Amino acid sequence: MPPSPCALCKVNRALILRPKDHSKLCKTCFITVFETEIHHTIIANALFHRGEKIAIGASGGKDSTVLASVLKTLNERYDYGLDLILLSIDEGIKGYRDDSLETVKRNAEQYGMELTILGYEELYGWTMDQVVAQVGKKGNCTYCGVFRRQALDRGASRLEVKHVVTGHNADDVAETVLMNLLRGDLPRLSRTTSIITSTPSASANPSSNTNIKRSKPLKYAYEKEIVLYAHHKNLDYFSTECIYSPEAFRGSARALIKNLERVRPSAILDVVRSGEDMAKLVPGSDEGCGGVCSSSVPAAEEEEGGCGSAQGRSSGGEMAxxxxxxxxxxxxxxxxxxxxxxxxxxxxxxxxxxxxxxxxxxxxxxxxxxxxxxxxxxxxxxxxxRCKKCGYLSSQDVCKACVLLEGLNKARPKNSIEVAYEVQDVSVNSIKDELKKTSIGAD
Amino acid sequence: MQNDEAVPITVEFSGGLEILFSNQKKYSLSLPSQDESGAPANVAFLVRHLCENVMKDPRKELFILDGTVRPGILVLINEADWELEGEDQYEVQKGDHIMFVSTLHGG
Known part of the structure; x- marks a missing residue:
């Protein structure tokens, strides 16, 4: 096959075949087009306002690394006037998160952004390594997912940031749309297709850790193009599967999405758009009211299933x-x-x-x-x-994280004979006591 | 097409795919110039060759599915998307740099 020229500049050799429209682009034009489209997404949805402080939820993976790079570029190019910082959550998974956090630290230097790392241990008294030791590998993603969503909000609150952006891409959204369709979960279908989810602005305490806006600027960006962007811009990202959810993509909705893409690449954005259209039919949804009431759509802590890359698998807590x-x-x-x-x-x-x-x-x-x-x-x-125990925004009396923690802490003493746990037991028991006190007080 | 010479190429794995290949990202290979049926070596043959001779991990299905590269793994031939080069029918040339990038791994 003779090399084809770029459809835009007509000069350079085309290296990229865009999944959404089959256009052939050279490296330079692709990078520009990719950035410009995200700029349009940001402008069309009025994601940001001048002077806003934004925390980028950074894992060191491809999506958040590309998000940080693109936002830095656009903030400078279009003079958004944003104060961008990185917020990482340390789940406490040795050999996985500690390595990926090294990537985030390098990113912070490369992009000149302030970085805050907040650990599960600090927040909840449990690292994921300890959770897995307790509950086993099955269903541990539920804990991780519930903890992480609260952790991002709590971290943002500590940094006095009102807006957290995450690297969710079009493939993620399409996968979630399919999963929620298969589960028949209409309210969640509606919430997860929104580009912005925000907690009630009329929150009783304006400085509360629940009053945080979330958005996904990469919502319409193909995972394939995110990876190509990272590749062609030589971005430094971390790509090892979480050791507790290896091969999470096998036999999942994710695999279905990837197979669809192989047959017809536009299918991914089609599923995203269909999800948005279906969301409009869900009563009380953000989309359903034409976006008018968007500020009152709460981003509940139970927004999604397990972790981003593991949504396809059923996670233990779901049935509840x-x-x-x-x-x-x-x-x-x-x-x-x-x-x-x-x-x-x-x-x-x-x-x-x-x-x-x-x-x-x-x-x-x-x-x-x-x-x-x-x-x-x-x-x-x-x-x-509000959660009666921790005050976090919740549709239940006690938020999911506290329910999970209670279960963990109840079961913990059984293991106290084990030498390995001796040190931690001190802190865990004191937390348990605190929880007890709180629950008595709450009752 | 009659020669038995090998085609020197470099193959690279990234995006988490290197885990399946002994955590080694770059390989310099000499690919037989013809496939099993005597046709010029193409990417489909390279993929089979990698699976049989280079990959030690038994989880072949994480790299190959239904006889071709698993969906979600990007193939770049000299930096270009393989879809621009004829996908697995592309005939491998001397000095080619062929890269496999997984998009499936989270962060």
Whole structure:
């Protein structure tokens, strides 16, 4: 095959075949186009405002490394006026996270960004190594995922940052859309397709650690292009699978996504867009109200399953919430979804409905006014309160992290005979005592 | 096409794929110039060759699936996406640099 020239500059040899539109680009043009598209995503969704301090959730992996690099570039090129810092969570996994954190430290120097590392041990009294020693390898991703989401918020709060960006890419979102479809989890489908999720701005305590905005600037970026961008820009990233979820992609929704991409590369963005469209039909969702009520869509701590790369596998804790979700889904389909579908034909697109909540009565998809006895809000699990133990935003009396911690701490004494645990037992027991006190106080 | 000479090439693994290849990122190889049927060596043959002769890890399915490179692994032939070069039908040339990059590993 003769080398093809770049479709843009017509000069250089094309090295990249873009999955979204099959265009052939040279290295330089690809890098520019990739950055420009993320700039458009940022502008079109008004992700940032001038002077905002942004924490980049940095793992040292390809996605967050590319995110940090691109945001630094765009911040300078388009003068966003952002104060960018790196926030890393140390799960306490020897031979994995300690190595990847070295990468983040190098990135901090390379990009001239301040870096904060916050450990599970410091936050929860447990490293993931200890959690796995306790619960085994099965289901440990649930702990890790629940802990990490809170940890990012808590870290941001310590740094007095109101906005955390994460490196979730189009493949991640497409995978989540498929997973939530397969689970029939409509509320979560709606939440995870949003580019911005934010905790209620009307939070009782404005300095509370739950009032943190989250966004995913790489939401429309293909994983393939992220890897190519990192490769062609010689970015320094870490790429070893977590030792506790090896080969997480096997037989998962992730594998399905990758197979779809092989057959038809545009499928990934198609799934993302379909997910967004379906989200509009979910009662009480961000999308459902045409984005008007976006500031009130809480990013609950239970946003996603396990860890980003391990979502495809079922994680142990999932079943706990299934029943509640089923109830919500029933409510959703009864009160809204079906109505929406049947009336949509006569009334045009769902987006328009969102704007006219005074229109056809059944179209309470808009969610806010809720003319019927039950508001769609009720169908959604987003009735947010505070965890009685730690004060973290939660739809339950006690947040997921505290429930998991309680389980861990209860089981811990059984192991206290083991020499290896002696040292830690001191701190763990004191935490346990504290938890006990709190729970008594709360009751 | 009749010669039995080997084709000298470099092969590189990254993005976590090196784990399957004894944690060695770069290999200088001499690839037989013809495949099993006597046709000029192409990337499909290279992949089989790597699997049989270079890869010591038994988890072949993490590299090859259904007879070709597993979806999610990018192949760059002299820095260019292999889809621009005819994918696994590309005939390997002397001095080629062929890179396999996994996109499947998280961070």
């Amino acid at each position: 919430s299934v029943e509640a979700q089923l109830r919500q889904n029933d409510a959703a389909s009864e009160h809204n979804l079906e109505t929406e579908i049947t009336t949509a034909g006569g009334n045009g697109s769902g987006k328009q409905h969102g704007r006219h909540d005074s229109g056809a009565a059944p179209l309470s998809t808009a969610g806010k006014k809720g003319k019927k006895g039950f508001t769609p809000r009720k169908a959604n699990k987003q009735v947010m309160g």
